[in-house]
Amino acid sequence: MFSSVLSLCFCWFCYLLLFLGAGVLLAFLLYCGYVQYIHMKYDHIPGPPRDSFIFGHTASFKATEDHKVSHDVLLQWAEEYGPVCRLNFLHRVAIFSTDPESVKEYLMSPDYPKDPNTYDRLFYLFNKRFLGKGLLTDPDHQHWYKQRRIMNPAFSHTYLMQMVGVFNEKAEQLMEKLEEKADGKQQVSMHALINCVTLDVITKVAFGMELGLVEGNKTAFPEAISMVLQGMIRYLQNPFMQYMPQHWAFVEKVQKSADLLRKVGQECIMQRKQAMLNGEELPKDILTKILQVAEQEEGLDDELMLDNFITFFIAGQETTANQLSFTVMELSRQPEITQRLREEIDDIIGFKREISFEDISNLSYTTQVLKESLRLYPPGPGTSRYIKNDAEIAGIRIPGGVPIMFDTYVMGRMEKFFPNPFTFDPERFSPSAEKPYYCYFPFALGPRSCLGQVFSQLEAKVVLSKLLQRFEFNLVEGQSFEIMDTGTLRPRDGVVCTLTPRKIASK
Structure with missing residues (x-):
């Protein structure tokens, strides 16, 4: 009797396995059918051969997980397949465009939101709230516009003019640190110090x-900032890695880093709000201005404030540091450009330690150099929008319901937009030069352009001017000029230099 029951149970178990197996097989076949439908819908668009039927071009980007620049893959494809390129990832398709008219159409208009499939994934980072619905990630234009209206006064020229004193103060501290090391022998990681x-x-x-x-x-x-940036790019490449045991240690570090940034941000915001309620004297910083404007504009909830706190931390520090480091790296092999820069700085600033807002405004060649640095080495190289309805780009029909990707790194390195693109030439951005036509957008373009771009370039000019005013620098032998992609683009080898004081600065 017992053996009969056991045999019956075993039979039912086998039937169950067969049923489940058949269900899984059916689901897989249905999924493959859907992937085939997507292929048929978009395969008239030029693009490289897929690495596999299911995973599409994923492997081509996985090959860059050691921090190589995935944008170089896109550059190669843009040159080979033309201004509109199809990219497949599982059942999803993205359009990559280097057509300037499409850049103008999709970035300059508020009618095209940021791609929700990409930016919604950055709401959380391994189940920890990360960028949430802040200015960078919010795909809802009306919701974003309310935030931007509250933030704008804190980043106006008038308000930022008050911040130049802090730029000078912190840059002077860096100069003092460099003076201790400027013996022509000590090796200094410029990227690390500029980051600080x-x-x-x-x-x-x-x-x-x-x-x-x-x-x-x-x-x-x-x-913490470095960890969340690494986590961001790896999460976008592989959103399932948190479920893979071999990645758990890394995922835990990223989660703790996100927690730390949000915890500090929460404490900072709560203390400032309490100070406002108590009628205390408030520092004239960006947070104070935002909270004052928010009071008049029905406010922002605390979680949204924290989303923007994290965004400011990352965008306000990482991208400017990387831009300055790339500029120093490039100047180390551009003696003529460096000399011309120094002549402008000597002429406008001289030996002054306090650089004024007016001084900064007159540094025209310095502006050209920084713009050229952003062309060749944009820390934030790409952005995307969402095409809801059918469209046509460069004569190619695009069925609606897909994201479209734009990349200033790629377009900045294409011969048809910038002759001799790998030559560092600030004259491209001289006042008399023809303005690049929608192929240069290191801070994006249109209504969703970077709120902090003026802030960033004011700071960059102060730091770079003081550095060139005071020091000669030489790149240490063995340093490469390679780029590393860690969520933003940064110099791979840290721009390790030796420094000596400029004789003219000590007269």
Whole structure:
């Protein structure tokens, strides 16, 4: 009797396995059918052969997981397949365009939201709220516009003019640190030190916090920012990695880093709000201005404020540091450009330690150099929008319901837009030069352009001017000019230099 029951149970178990197996097989076949439908719908658009039927071009981008620049893959495809290129990822398709008219159409108009499939994934980072619905990621134009209206006064020219003193103060601290090392022998990682000064600046100017990183204080912030950036790019490449045991240690570090940034941000915002309620004297920083404007505009909830806190931390520190580091790296092999820069700085600033807003406004060649640096080495190289309805780009029909990707790194390195694109030439951006036609957008374009671009370039000019005013620098042998992609683009080898004081600066 017992053996009969056992036999019956075993039979039912086998039937269950067969049923489940058949269900899984049916689901897989249906999925394959849907993938085939997507292929048939979009395969009239030019593009490279898929690496596999199911995974599409995923492997081509996986090959860049060691921090190589995936944008170089896109550059190669743009040159080979033309201004409109189809990219497949599982059952999804994305359009990659280097057509300037499409850049103009989709970036300059508020009718095309940011791609929700990409930016909604950055709401959380491994189940921890990360960028949420802040200015960078919010795909809802009306919701985004309300935030931008509240943030705008804190980033106006008038308000930022008050911040130049902090730029000078923090940059001077960096100069003092470099003077200790400027013996022509000590090797200095310029990227690491510039990272410290830009983080000191953003925390002071935006949130009234004194970190003192340049002076040698230790904090978990730089590592936390680096971890969330690495986590962001790896999460976008593989959203399932949190379920893979081999990645758990990395995922845990990213989660703790996101928690740290949000915890500090929450404390900072709560303390400032309490100070406002108590009628205390408030620092004239970006946070104060935002909270004052928010009171008049029905406010922003605390979680949304935190989303933007994280965004400011990352965008306000990482991108400016990377731009300055790339500029120093490139100037180390451009003696004529460096000399012309120094002549402008000597003429306008001289030996002054306090650079004024007017001085910054007159640094025209410095502006050209920084723009050329952003052309060749944009820290934030790409953005995307969403095409809801059917469209046509460069004569090619695009069925609606797909994201469209734009990449200033790729377009900035294409011969048809910038002759001799790998030559560092600031004359491309001289006042008499023809303005690039929608092929240069390191801060994006249109209504969703970067809120902090003026802030960033003011800071970059102050730091770069002081550096060239005071020091000669030489790149240490063995340093490459390669780029590393860690969510933003940065110099792979850290721009390690030796420095000596400029004789003219000591007269």
